Amino acid sequence: MRIGELAERAGTSTRTLRYYETHGLVRAARSANGYRIYDESELHVVREIRTLLGAGFALADIRPFVACLRAGNASGHVCPDSVAVLRRKLAELDAGIDRLQAVRQELRDQLADAIAHREEACTRRCTAR
Amino acid sequence: MRIGELAERAGTSTRTLRYYETHGLVRAARSANGYRIYDESELHVVREIRTLLGAGFALADIRPFVACLRAGNASGHVCPDSVAVLRRKLAELDAGIDRLQAVRQELRDQLADAIAHREEACTRRCTAR
DNA sequence: GCTTGCCTTGACGTCGGCGGCAAGGTCTAG
DNA sequence: CTAGACCTTGCCGCCGACGTCAAGGCAAGC
Numbered sequence A, B: 001m002r003i004g005e006l007a008e009r010a011g012t013s014t015r016t017l018r019y020y021e022t023h024g025l026v027r028a029a030r031s032a033n034g035y036r037i038y039d040e041s042e043l044h045v046v047r048e049i050r051t052l053l054g055a056g057f058a059l060a061d062i063r064p065f066v067a068c069l070r071a072g073n074a075s076g077h078v079c080p081d082s083v084a085v086l087r088r089k090l091a092e093l094d095a096g097i098d099r100l101q102a103v104r105q106e107l108r109d110q111l112a113d114a115i116a117h118r119e120e121a122c123t124r125r126c127t128a129r
Numbered sequence C: 001g002c003t004t005g006c007c008t009t010g011a012c013g014t015c016g017g018c019g020g021c022a023a024g025g026t027c028t029a030g
Numbered sequence D: 001c002t003a004g005a006c007c008t009t010g011c012c013g014c015c016g017a018c019g020t021c022a023a024g025g026c027a028a029g030c
Helices: A003-010 A015-023 A042-055 A060-069 A078-118 B005-008 B014-022 B042-054 B059-070 B082-117
Strands: none
Touching: A003 A015, A003 A042, A015 A042, A042 A060, A060 A078, A078 B082, B005 B014, B005 B042, B014 B042, B042 B059, B059 B082
């Protein structure tokens, strides 16, 4: 399979695949003319990468998952390194959610305040540049 | 007040204040020698900007709040434009929280799965590069 | 032969909110 | 007179995950 086909089947771009390769995540053999030749299994690798990226992981965090897949495991998250990253990400996620919840509460308060003072405040035009 | 003092009192840098100025958020008069001279009220403006940035707002989103302050209102969030941004940000925040919650659930499941299969999977060394 | 479509490497652009440096002008204290 | 602390504009660097050319090689159909 060449790069164009892999890109299409993985739902991404050739540029992205080359980018992953330069960062050591995806592997390719080369045919006589220099074209990249991908093994069927690379499709799973790329999909793993895309899924994790979509979940907010950085490429560096994804590395252990790919290594885990390459080590012959059916899923990339069963290895110790992956689990460590999972735990860390989970903690980050919790912190992020807490932060957003706090901001959300603050915004709701401000919104309520703004509506309550709608008539007494904002007497001049608020669109002043 | 010159730029160094404002920066210190607002807990930011001179570089940042100039940046805000080029983006039309902060205003300064000029003294004879070309130095920026800030009105006392700019301190409130800068603090409003910093607060909103900290809450995850983009500079473009903050503009109406600054305009609202300049229009003579005690707080920047009482004007219609600000309220519109607040509503939008609140919705974005909710969406973001939902997304993170979903990812979080997914991670927890994967973590549980990884732990459950700890012994039967990952037979080879998972740290293969 | 010529076009079309695939592929290659390399290098610069993007977005946002600044940091940091260069090369100079200004003001004040000693 | 000089040092040093402030200020000015301008421009490049940064992070991350790519997009977007540019300039060319390779393969296949007509």
